[in-house]
Amino acid sequence: MREAAARRCVAVLGGSFDPVHAGHLALASYFAKWLVPDELRILPAGNPWQKPALGASAEHRVAMARLAFGGLAMPVVIDEQEVRRDTPTYTIDTIRELRQELGGDASIAFIIGADQLQRLDTWKEWRSLFDATHLCVASRPGFNLDAASIPAEVAREFRRREASADQMRGSPHGLTHIATALQFDVAATEIRTLLQAGPQETAKPDAAAQAQLRRLLPDAVLDYIKQHHLYENEWTSKNCKPSSSTPSKT
Numbered sequence: 001m002r003e004a005a006a007r008r009c010v011a012v013l014g015g016s017f018d019p020v021h022a023g024h025l026a027l028a029s030y031f032a033k034w035l036v037p038d039e040l041r042i043l044p045a046g047n048p049w050q051k052p053a054l055g056a057s058a059e060h061r062v063a064m065a066r067l068a069f070g071g072l073a074m075p076v077v078i079d080e081q082e083v084r085r086d087t088p089t090y091t092i093d094t095i096r097e098l099r100q101e102l103g104g105d106a107s108i109a110f111i112i113g114a115d116q117l118q119r120l121d122t123w124k125e126w127r128s129l130f131d132a133t134h135l136c137v138a139s140r141p142g143f144n145l146d147a148a149s150i151p152a153e154v155a156r157e158f159r160r161r162e163a164s165a166d167q168m169r170g171s172p173h174g175l176t177h178i179a180t181a182l183q184f185d186v187a188a189t190e191i192r193t194l195l196q197a198g199p200q201e202t203a204k205p206d207a208a209a210q211a212q213l214r215r216l217l218p219d220a221v222l223d224y225i226k227q228h229h230l231y232e233n234e235w236t237s238k239n240c241k242p243s244s245s246t247p248s249k250t
């Protein structure tokens, strides 16, 4: 008798990654261990419509994501579909694209942190997400996962769909998991602030900020930020165009 082919499982982590930091790596690594997917798909957001502004161009954010996630010991794909799109970045559009690409049978699991769970009901067509993907959520310091912090309807959906890793790998979409063990206290906002925390005349972070940055960012990402003088000034516009320091295409 022929053995049934195993269902392909793809874990997806989307983000503004402005810049990518150790919290993103911890989040991806956590679910890589929990779900054991065949692939980790990283999706830098082109136009994250709920963020007031961005500090680096899409090209730089993609380049930093490549440096950061390329070091993980698993198959990683940096998917640029969202930065190629002109429209606001809606996850439902992206997941539908992914479905087309991966087929109806693949198990797709979209990963978010607790802050996004708290506002999931503001996402475009959030209920439709369950028809196309699983949703995996991780705790994050500063963002409660208790009943009072999650919109009631979102909490209800998550409760009735809660599943094990085996169940998620074994079906294409519609299941959820909330992991409460991750406690990595870092945000991109904090990193952008640290990068500006130097004497005005030097525009360089002081020694304490420097040590903190080394702890919160992969070395290659910090080196890249310095090489391209990213985040040295106040906010640039949201759709910031690549500057002269845009990475060359290789």
Ligand SMILES: Nc1ncnc2c1ncn2[C@@H]1O[C@H](COP(=O)(O)OP(=O)(O)OP(=O)(O)O)[C@@H](O)[C@H]1O
Pocket (backbone or CB within 6 Å): 014, 015, 016, 017, 018, 023, 024, 027, 111, 112, 113, 114, 115, 116, 138, 139, 140, 141, 182, 184, 185, 186, 187, 188, 189, 190
């Ligand atoms: N420290 C963290 N722990 C758990 N999840 C995180 C952490 N940092 C980011 N995430 C999750 O990663 C995804 C992408 O996050 P994003 O790129 O917006 O980073 P951020 O640190 O939240 O940025 P910002 O401070 O600019 O809002 C989101 O789903 C977010 O919840």
Ligand SMILES: O=C(O)c1ccc[n+]([C@@H]2O[C@H](COP(=O)([O-])O)[C@@H](O)[C@H]2O)c1
Pocket (backbone or CB within 6 Å): 013, 014, 015, 016, 017, 043, 045, 048, 050, 051, 089, 090, 091, 092, 112, 116, 122, 123, 124
């Ligand atoms: O689909 C939406 O409406 C939507 C609203 C807010 C956030 N998202 C997605 O959630 C992921 C994390 O977003 P962010 O803003 O925390 O970087 C990223 O992939 C975003 O595109 C998606």
